[in-house]
Amino acid sequence: xxxxxxxxxxxxxxxxxxxxxxxxxxxxxxxxxxxxxxxxxxxxxxxxxxxxxxxxxxxxxxxxxxxxxxxxxxxxxxxxxxxxxxxxxxxxxxxxxxxxxxxxxxxxxxxxxxxxxxxxxxxxxxxxxxxxxxxxxxxxxxxxxxxxxxxxxxxxxxxxx
Amino acid sequence: xxxxxxxxxxxxxxxxxxxxxxxxxxxxxxxxxxxxxxxxxxxxxxxxxxxxxxxxxxxxxxxxxxxxxxxxxxxxxxxxxxxxxxxxxxxxxxxxxxxxxxxxxxxxxxxxxxxxxxxxxxxxxxxxxxxxxxxxxxxxxxxxxxxxxxxxxxxxxxxxx
Numbered sequence: 483x484x485x486x487x488x489x490x491x492x493x494x495x496x497x498x499x500x501x502x503x504x505x506x507x508x509x510x511x512x513x514x515x516x517x518x519x520x521x522x523x524x525x526x527x528x529x530x531x532x533x534x535x536x537x538x539x540x541x542x543x544x545x546x547x548x549x550x551x552x553x554x555x556x557x558x559x560x561x562x563x564x565x566x567x568x569x570x571x572x573x574x575x576x577x578x579x580x581x582x583x584x585x586x587x588x589x590x591x592x593x594x595x596x597x598x599x600x601x602x603x604x605x606x607x608x609x610x611x612x613x614x615x616x617x618x619x620x621x622x623x624x625x626x627x628x629x630x631x632x633x634x635x636x637x638x639x640x641x642x643x
Numbered sequence: 644x645x646x647x648x649x650x651x652x653x654x655x656x657x658x659x660x661x662x663x664x665x666x667x668x669x670x671x672x673x674x675x676x677x678x679x680x681x682x683x684x685x686x687x688x689x690x691x692x693x694x695x696x697x698x699x700x701x702x703x704x705x706x707x708x709x710x711x712x713x714x715x716x717x718x719x720x721x722x723x724x725x726x727x728x729x730x731x732x733x734x735x736x737x738x739x740x741x742x743x744x745x746x747x748x749x750x751x752x753x754x755x756x757x758x759x760x761x762x763x764x765x766x767x768x769x770x771x772x773x774x775x776x777x778x779x780x781x782x783x784x785x786x787x788x789x790x791x792x793x794x795x796x797x798x799x800x801x802x803x804x
Contacts, residue, residue: 512679560696560704561679
């Protein structure tokens with residue numbers, strides 16, 4: 483089990499791609515409630531099953547297991563709620579931290595989110611210049627929310643996203 | 644992924660223990676709905692995470708992964724719904740088939756169920772003399788039902804179980 487502490491930001495421009503390579507992610511949820519998440523993910527050629535517990539501040543417990551990619555593909559098709567999340571994930575190092583940038587596809591196209599993982603909630607972090615507004619803890623940016631209410635539908639309720 | 648085809652019977656007497664050794668099982672459910680089950684189990688000294696899909700006749704798909712027993716213990720305590728299922732599982736061979744006999748503890752004490760796994764729904768199977776009434780497909784005997792409505796509470800609604 484790992485404790486996951488992360489901050490999340492919108493991405494202002496595409497310069498993060500200069501030093502990064504994207505991997506295609508497909509993921510879905512077997513269970514998707516505020517207090518527990520069971521996620522199936524295919525990242526490149528690997529499959530994963532992940533259990534996440536409730537958020538407490540920026541921290542949540544995460545249990546992740548690699549599973550055969552064939553199993554993951556069946557679970558995505560037969561057990562997970564539609565629609566799936568599809569995105570390219572880029573990884574970039576900046577001043578001692580690793581950033582993960584998700585460029586969403588399909589019903590969430592247009593949305594790009596950057597996450598940085600921290601050792602403690604108080605840890606200082608330098609922000610790359612392609613980073614915009616912080617959205618840490620805003621539930622609507624959770625991947626588990628984006629299957630229920632995808633980005634391309636936000637403007638229908640709230641004006642331009 | 645495995646297809647699981649099994650028949651389930653009540654157990655009439657304890658003679659099944661003559662050739663069998665029991666292992667303590669503790670298990671709980673992260674998700675427990677008619678169309679999907681995510682189960683955490685500790686069997687002896689090993690931990691497992693299992694996903695089961697909907698029943699179609701006697702058949703359901705099952706995906707099972709071994710996980711660290713420490714993770715399983717944390718998931719049982721922190722993520723699974725209470726109460727947990729606790730039981731001794733005995734394994735016994737009889738005329739070419741392997742029987743699994745579950746002797747339940749705690750809120751389900753007094754209940755003993757035998758299961759035999761088959762290769763097809765039509766396969767013939769010889770019944771040991773300790774086997775009683777068949778309860779295949781009766782949802783109240785599912786482990787996932789026994790956490791919601793345990794055996795020791797059946798008589799309160801229906802007369803003697």
